[in-house]
Amino acid sequence: MATYEELSKEELLSLKSGLEAQFEEVKAKGLKLDMSRGKPSTEQLNLSMEMMDVLNSDSDLVCEEGVDCRNYGVLDGIKEAKQLLADMMEVPKDNIVIFGNSSLNVMYDTIARSMTHGVMGSTPWCKLDKVKFLCPVPGYDRHFAITEYFGIEMINVPMTPTGPDMDMVEKLVESDPAIKGIWCVPKYSNPQGITYSDETVHRFAKLNPAAEDFRIFWDNAYGIHHLYEDKQDYLIEILMECKKEGHPDMVYKFSSTSKISFPGSGIAAIAASDANLEDIRKQMKIQTIGHDKVNQLRHARYFGDIHGMVKHMKRHADIMRPKFDTVLNTLERELGGLGIGSWLSPRGGYFISFDSMEGCAKKIVAKAKEAGLIMTNAGATFPYGKDPKDSNIRIAPSYPTEEELAVATQIFVLSVKLVSIDKILSHKE
Ligand code: PMP
Numbered sequence: 426m427a428t429y430e431e432l433s434k435e436e437l438l439s440l441k442s443g444l445e446a447q448f449e450e451v452k453a454k455g456l457k458l459d460m461s462r463g464k465p466s467t468e469q470l471n472l473s474m475e476m477m478d479v480l481n482s483d484s485d486l487v488c489e490e491g492v493d494c495r496n497y498g499v500l501d502g503i504k505e506a507k508q509l510l511a512d513m514m515e516v517p518k519d520n521i522v523i524f525g526n527s528s529l530n531v532m533y534d535t536i537a538r539s540m541t542h543g544v545m546g547s548t549p550w551c552k553l554d555k556v557k558f559l560c561p562v563p564g565y566d567r568h569f570a571i572t573e574y575f576g577i578e579m580i581n582v583p584m585t586p587t588g589p590d591m592d593m594v595e596k597l598v599e600s601d602p603a604i605k606g607i608w609c610v611p612k613y614s615n616p617q618g619i620t621y622s623d624e625t626v627h628r629f630a631k632l633n634p635a636a637e638d639f640r641i642f643w644d645n646a647y648g649i650h651h652l653y654e655d656k657q658d659y660l661i662e663i664l665m666e667c668k669k670e671g672h673p674d675m676v677y678k679f680s681s682t683s684k685i686s687f688p689g690s691g692i693a694a695i696a697a698s699d700a701n702l703e704d705i706r707k708q709m710k711i712q713t714i715g716h717d718k719v720n721q722l723r724h725a726r727y728f729g730d731i732h733g734m735v736k737h738m739k740r741h742a743d744i745m746r747p748k749f750d751t752v753l754n755t756l757e758r759e760l761g762g763l764g765i766g767s768w769l770s771p772r773g774g775y776f777i778s779f780d781s782m783e784g785c786a787k788k789i790v791a792k793a794k795e796a797g798l799i800m801t802n803a804g805a806t807f808p809y810g811k812d813p814k815d816s817n818i819r820i821a822p823s824y825p826t827e828e829e830l831a832v833a834t835q836i837f838v839l840s841v842k843l844v845s846i847d848k849i850l851s852h853k854e
Contacts, residue, residue: 428764429845434853441846448796448839451832456797458833463615463775464824465684465741472740473686476727486722494718500710501702503718505725506692512731513649514680515662516696522705525716528681528693532642533571535677535695538708539605540575544638545674545704550577550605559597559607561589563778563806563817565615568608568644572808579808582607584614586769588621591628602635606642612660613647616778616806616819618771620658630666632675641667641676647774649738650684652746656772664696673698682724684741684775685734692717692724748822751830752777759838765845777820778806785844786815792840798833 429437480486486494488503502510502523511518524531540556543549550556557578560569564584572579580597582589588611598604609629611621621629629641643663651657667675674697681693695705728734753770756779760766768779781789786803793800801819804810820837822830 426762428762429842429849430764432849434850437846437850437853441843441850444839444842444846448792448836448843451836451839452796454797456832456836458797458825458829458836459799460821460825460830460833460837461799461801462824463684463821465688466744466824466826469741469744469823470687472737472744473727476686476723479727480719480723486719488718488722492718494722497714499718500713500715501706502694502716503721503725506721507694509725509728509730509734510680510682510692510694511696513682513734514645514678514694514696515648516664516678520664520698520702521694521696522702522709523716523721524693524695526681526683526689526691526693526720528644528646528679528683528695529567529571531693531695532568532644532679534708534712535642535705536571536575536577536606538705539638539640542708544605544640545700547638550575553603555603557601557604559589559594559604560808561607561609561614562808563616563812563819564608565610565644566801566805566810568610568642569808572608577605578603580604581808581813584617584619586619588619588625591625595628595632598632598634598639600635604634605636605638606640608642608644610644610646611663612645612658613650613771613774615646615774616776616801616817617769618774618776618778619769620660620772623661626661626663626666629663630670630672630675632672634675639675643676643678645678645680647684648680649735650741650775651738651773652742652749653772654739654742658772664698668698674700677701685738686724686727690720692721745823747827748825748830749777751827752820752822752834755831755834755838759835760841763842763845766841775821775823777822779818779820779841780816781818781841782845782848783814783816785841785848786812786818788844788847789818789837789840792844793836796836796840798836798840800837 678696682691790803804812
């Protein structure tokens with residue numbers, strides 16, 4: 426099959442008129458489709474509905490500590506919830522603190538505390554002339570939004586199939602004391618679905634940062650979110666690895682049950698060294714008397730233990746897998762070999778990352794919108810919303826039904842083809 430670049434101007438023009446007719450046909454249907462955010466579908470939310478029945482007005486709401494969960498107390502999480510999330514995050518129970526429903530909130534608080542009060546006794550970041558963060562790209566827009574909000578300068582670090590470009594990470598972190606952190610989604614990354622290799626994790630743990638208060642922000646949001654039982658990625662546990670390398674305090678690990686139970690009412694946690702957690706608790710005890718323990722109890726009693734959670738994730742996978750297949754099969758069938766886009770096939774997580782020809786992403790997203798399909802804004806996967814090549818587009822297949830997804834992907838590939846043809850024609854002229 427010829428790539429689009431290999432076609433003559435006449436061939437491209439005739440292809441274009443056929444594709445335009447198809448596009449007008451779907452556009453006329455007045456559809457409203459959304460592939461923009463990584464939200465679980467209603468069907469997925471329904472998987473956890475029995476959790477609502479775990480507690481009722483007759484329930485004993487006393488947790489393992491002997492505290493009534495309805496009342497104040499137990500600042501950093503009830504034992505049974507700590508055990509569950511510690512197993513989920515592969516850390517000892519004592520190295521975890523449970524928060525409210527959102528890990529993003531915990532990340533925000535972590536940056537805010539570092540700005541106003543510093544990290545374990547170091548100078549508050551707000552008193553420094555410059556604070557910088559490394560941002561593997563493409564990455565998660567809400568991470569970048571937090572650091573942008575606090576005026577932290579963000580530096581792009583390209584992702585590779587094995588994680589961030591570690592030569593660049595080492596060079597920058599080890600030479601510039603203004604670099605205080607790096608955003609990482611180490612497993613089934615948002616948006617590429619890449620899992621950091623053993624070597625990448627080892628190199629992270631071996632970093633010798635120029636700044637004593639440098640921290641790796643290890644957001645393991647998709648740690649147990651596999652699509653397949655027989656093809657799963659494996660990620661080395663970073664907390665232990667950093668400890669082994671003599672850098673126990675260098676990492677904060679974040680996670681939540683947002684895409685396990687409910688994104689609106691799950692539980693989130695941070696895992697870190699004893700010294701880091703002591704620093705965090707100092708602020709936490711001013712901020713709150715305790716988070717929602719009834720919800721913690723509900724989660725602990727519903728899942729029972731990590732095995733219950735893993736079993737539950739298989740039911741999510743059964744819903745997600747056909748959706749990923751629909752998108753990936755359509756991309757392969759419609760765009761494979763045309764030389765106008767590339768993508769990866771992740772084994773887990775929530776996203777598929779698509780790279781168009783340079784300078785086309787914004788136009789593709791705008792084109793899809795004309796036919797009623799909302800995609801994540803082009804550029805969102807880069808700090809400041811600026812993709813230097815204007816080529817990355819994040820596809821989120823979870824929310825639409827399978828039928829909607831089939832149509833949405835069709836609109837997407839039509840948009841990719843039409844914009845790419847225009848681009849190629851413009852330099853053939
Ligand atoms: N981290 C990553 C990498 C995510 O993709 C998301 C959700 N899209 C979150 C964090 C949000 O987590 P939470 O619901 O726990 O705030």
